Amino acid sequence: MPNRALRLSTRAFVQVRAPMGAFDATLGNVSSGGARLLGVPDRMLRISDWVAIHAAGLSLSAEVRWHFDDTCGVMFEDPLTDCQITMILGGRGLY
Template sequence: MLQRATRLPSRVLIQVRTADTVFDATIGNLSAGGARLLGVPDRALKVGERIDIQAMGRNLQAEVRWNFDDTCGLMFSNPLTQNDISAILGSRTFH
């Protein structure tokens, strides 16, 4: 049985870019393989859509895996390194 990656809770403000729009959202949790976004505008993202995320000067590519209301799950195109995770979690956080 596959074990889920450790998800780190966070409240990191990011910018999301799609082919059609740009908006701000919040990372609710983060792992090397993906993230959960909060505050996604209604119908802004579709399952299977590829997006770019700007976080702490890093440009990350991801695919939308699921969405529900204003929340969605992402899978990163390339797993994040520990340095990436530390930099993102150290960026514009609020608690």
């Protein structure tokens, strides 16, 4: 079984643009491959939707992989670099 990417806890505020409209959310965690979104409004996202996540001056394209209650997991179209993750974490660093 392949190892999962290191998930880093955060409470970064983001804006999400989705097919059903835009909304504010919070990142619960982030890794190079994806993130967990918290505070997703009812019926705003469906599995396989593509979204644009705006965080720390970055615009990230991602696909919704799972959705439960007000939380969902997304997989980034392109893996994040260490620099991008550090920006999202507010300069806190990776380790």
